[in-house]
Amino acid sequence: MGKLYLIPTPIGENASWDITLPAGNRRLLDEIGYFVVENTRTARRFLARSGLRRPIDELVFTELNEHTPPEAVAPMLEPLLERGENIGVMSEAGLPCIADPGALLVAAAHRHGIEVVPLVGPNSITLALMASGANGQSFAFNGYLPVKAPERQRAIRRFERRAHEERQTQIFIEAPYRNRKLFDDLLAVCSAETHLCVACDLAEPDQYVRSQRIAEWKKSGAPLFEKRPAIFILF
The missing domain is CATH 3.40.1010.10 (Tetrapyrrole methylase, N-terminal domain)
Structure with a gap:
């Protein structure tokens, strides 16, 4: 066979x-x-x-x-x-x-x-987790968050709670053209001490990976991730 x-x-x-x-x-x-x-x-x-x-x-x-x-x-x-x-x-x-x-x-x-x-090969979800500094012993991939802002913000609060209470890393993705909306909601909803990793174009020569607290993201501003495939990780 x-x-x-x-x-x-x-x-x-x-x-x-x-x-x-x-x-x-x-x-x-x-x-x-x-x-x-x-x-x-x-x-x-x-x-x-x-x-x-x-x-x-x-x-x-x-x-x-x-x-x-x-x-x-x-x-x-x-x-x-x-x-x-x-x-x-x-x-x-x-x-x-x-x-x-x-x-x-x-x-x-x-x-x-x-x-x-x-067969062995690349996966943006696991590559982002590897590069994030987040807990790789317990993690969840949650796919896409809701499109509507109120529902998306509720989902972010739920995932942040799980990340803190269970020490479970929360991973999700978004359509590239909605990256900025999701990023802005993460900064608006999450506590200052929550960590967020943004990973774009993994395995490409110009890949971008940055992991820091929400308070630090508010100071540095959003990455240049418009129209770029990205992974978002909360921990």
Whole structure:
């Protein structure tokens, strides 16, 4: 029987491929003819740049994203179950199944007794946590906060309380064009002694990581993070 490979992709256009795409991962790509991907165009571009030996037009791509109905997920395993073909799963950026719908396919694979092989690669959430100075023994990734300001502020208060009472690091993300709104709310809501880390464009040559107390952020001002993917960490 074939295997389900979880294939990491670079998290930035200018990231070093020697670091984000190990040689072992590149070799495995030549053994896979079927790919379940978040975005076909992005996946094809990644494979073309990776030095794939076989023609990309011979590969089969199936999209699994936020628009995929749940009942359409399990049939994506048919090439593996019926013909023993390996299947590769790719997110648009970073690790599959982390803040990514690929987890649905992995769950289906386990129900069929299929071997799931996670490959080493970059993830902005864990990279930011590593660089933050926050507690890495207990942490929670909370995804996106509410869009509406009152609900977002309530969520921030809840996460700050948890960070202090449970010593659990709180991690979340935001759409780049809303980074400033979230940052301003964090400074307005959180106590002066709460720590905030902002990490942008991780693994890129111009990455930015800064971790300091809210009181210090109020003095230094906001980073230049407009239109840049960012991770926010409270602790």
